[in-house]
């Protein structure tokens with residue numbers, strides 16, 4: 096007897112169901128987490144802001160490795176440093192991809208920048224080039240004079256307009272990165288490259304946020320034509336892609352012109368192009384890597400240095416102790432520099448405490464798993480699922496840090512046989528092969544900003560400010576919530592130092 100096509104279809108469907116059932120039975124469970132509803136799964140469990148607080152609660156309930164699922168995508172949340180190291184460092188060959196973000200990555204084009212570039216040959220090339228230029232203290236050393244110079248300029252801006260603190264920090268962070276990436280010296284007042292980069296990175300934040308564009312939650316929408324009702328986001332993407340293009344091209348062309356004129360300064364682009372016969376593909380990599388530094392490094396550094404000023408406003412005793420150290424080691428005839436770092440243990444610890452106390456990237460940047468994997472605990476990480484690091488929790492974990500909510504630099508100084516607590520740089524910059532490539536630069540920027548500002552200014556609570564809020568602002572890059580402070584030169588000598596010549 097022959098089977099009809101109806102029989103064939105029914106048999107096929109039956110087989111599919113059996114296979115699915117068997118497969119489901121044989122798939123190990125995901126890491127524990129809040130109950131998944133049918134269809135909607137954990138849609139309503141995911142907080143829309145300050146996610147790290149809810150993630151920490153899940154950590155308390157379910158342990159350091161927990162998971163939720165939304166629209167079929169599993170999110171594994173790591174609340175402990177050891178869990179993050181065990182998974183992201185030790186299994187880095189399968190945990191180092193990035194999520195595909197339809198609006199920001201695909202349509203606008205940020206997937207060509209390092210933070211979103213897929214794990215593969217281009218990624219490895221970017222990382223190798225970045226590492227060769229500022230991946231270690233010794234390679235960073237050639238940029239230290241620039242750091243000192245730009246930070247001295249920051250002191251001058253602060254003196255003339257103390258209320259513009261946030262703007263001055265932003266200008267300085269941007270100036271430093273453009274100097275290192277392209278050898279470009281920013282202008283006082285509005286600078287065209289800084290303005291362009293700030294506009295582009297503002298658009299980046301929106302284009303990559305899951306909630307701002309529906310297409311980020313429903314990727315097939317990206318294939319709609321722009322005239323289709325509701326597809327206005329395609330026109331927005333086109334305009335933003337043009338901003339990104341300008342941000343990548345303009346500073347790069349600047350270096351090429353400077354090189355042709357023989358006036359180019361030492362910079363990442365110059366170093367990677369000078370005297371080399373580069374292919375168009377290699378040129379593409381250098382150009383996009385250089386642009387990646389601004390988006391990865393400017394806003395993050397701003398958040399950290401702003402947090403330093405907030406901490407000094409809240410903890411005057413810590414400030415006074417660091418100033419005593421600086422006065423006794425340096426005196427007050429010159430500004431502190433990198434060569435003094437080893438002689439300033441308390442100030443160095445204070446800069447470390449900035450990274451711990453305020454988590455600039457509280458939930459890191461998601462890693463994407465590229466192969467099905469079963470953890471030692473027996474839990475399943477499916478291919479395509481995301482891993483999220485709750486860096487805020489790790490930095491405020493009472494199992495690791497005593498009095499975690501308090502700003503206490505002493506914790507990093509070994510004393511009376513009590514070992515120093517975990518170096519927060521081991522967690523603040525992420526994990527595995529995606530660890531922040533700018534961490535040495537960030538560390539240098541925060542240290543020199545702390546040391547030079549403490550040497551010259553007193554930072555105190557503004558008489559008109561009420562209670563200062565200690566919360567962190569929401570967002571992938573979290574800034575301290577706004578506060579007011581007074582910033583005044585410590586003495587006439589300090590005033591002379593600020594107003595003095597800038598060493599070139």
Ligand code: HEM
Pocket residue numbers: 209210211272387388389391392393395396399455456459460461462523524525526527528529530531532533534536537
């Ligand atoms: C306070 C300062 C900073 C903090 C807290 C910070 C933190 C981070 C974190 C947590 C990640 C994700 C790591 C992971 O996926 O596990 C990251 C990635 C990245 N950071 Fe930073 N960062 C800072 C400064 C900088 C600076 C100064 C630069 C560049 C000059 C930079 C460039 C980047 C880039 C390009 C990536 C993407 C790397 C990749 O995907 O391979 N960051 N950063």
